[in-house]
Amino acid sequence: MKFSQRLVTELKPIWEANHHHPFVQELADGTLDIEKFKFYMVQDYVYLIDYAKLFALGAIKATDLAVEGKFAELLSETLNTEMGLHRAYAKEFGIEEAELENANPTPVTLSYTNYMLSVGQSGGLDKVLVALLPCMWSYNQIGHLLKDTPGAKHPLYSNWVAMYSDDEYTSLTNWTIDLLDEITAGKSEAELKELTEIFKNTTRYEYLFWDMAYNHQDWPKIK
Numbered sequence: 001m002k003f004s005q006r007l008v009t010e011l012k013p014i015w016e017a018n019h020h021h022p023f024v025q026e027l028a029d030g031t032l033d034i035e036k037f038k039f040y041m042v043q044d045y046v047y048l049i050d051y052a053k054l055f056a057l058g059a060i061k062a063t064d065l066a067v068e069g070k071f072a073e074l075l076s077e078t079l080n081t082e083m084g085l086h087r088a089y090a091k092e093f094g095i096e097e098a099e100l101e102n103a104n105p106t107p108v109t110l111s112y113t114n115y116m117l118s119v120g121q122s123g124g125l126d127k128v129l130v131a132l133l134p135c136m137w138s139y140n141q142i143g144h145l146l147k148d149t150p151g152a153k154h155p156l157y158s159n160w161v162a163m164y165s166d167d168e169y170t171s172l173t174n175w176t177i178d179l180l181d182e183i184t185a186g187k188s189e190a191e192l193k194e195l196t197e198i199f200k201n202t203t204r205y206e207y208l209f210w211d212m213a214y215n216h217q218d219w220p221k222i223k
Ligand SMILES: Cc1ncc(C[n+]2csc(CCO)c2C)c(N)n1
Pocket: 044, 047, 048, 051, 074, 077, 078, 079, 082, 135, 136, 139, 140, 206, 209
């Protein structure tokens, strides 16, 4: 069995919880409170600044030129296309670019990005991939799930849905899944277990990220 299939089977309940989170459901219905979406956008921008560095780590750990080039493409895609969407939203909300860039990460954002970067730095390409994949893969799935919902026609949320259900993004996600399957073929059960644990953690962080945004979870206000 391909490693990616094993991940889907083992982590199905967490994937489903992510897809059914009220933030995602209300985005689909087009009923999501705009203040929650704004809070999410700012945190996601700060998140992406660090997340993009995982693609740079992928390029560092790549053992052939084609893979190194693809990670460079993913890095550029994130910094320009994906974060471009966030900058456009921020402009619409009257949030300055500097404010976006200098926003304070919440405990969940900080913990999620630090976890991925520390795992990515500590191992080989396999660890970089399991750390970064739930993020790409789950958004691509959510993008497709939301494609035919009221959210896809919502004046504000339609661009978000279009971005994550886009064919180019789907093919980048599939390329990453295939690469993981390729480099994990023949690994021992102990190695696969360790990789599954990392994948599980970042999948759970995805849930926490929706939850943080939905509930505006931030640092305690202590003067
Ligand atoms: C918390 C969080 N998780 C996943 C994504 C989605 N995402 C991040 S990088 C990337 C690859 C292409 O740029 C994708 C799809 C997000 N934005 N925020």
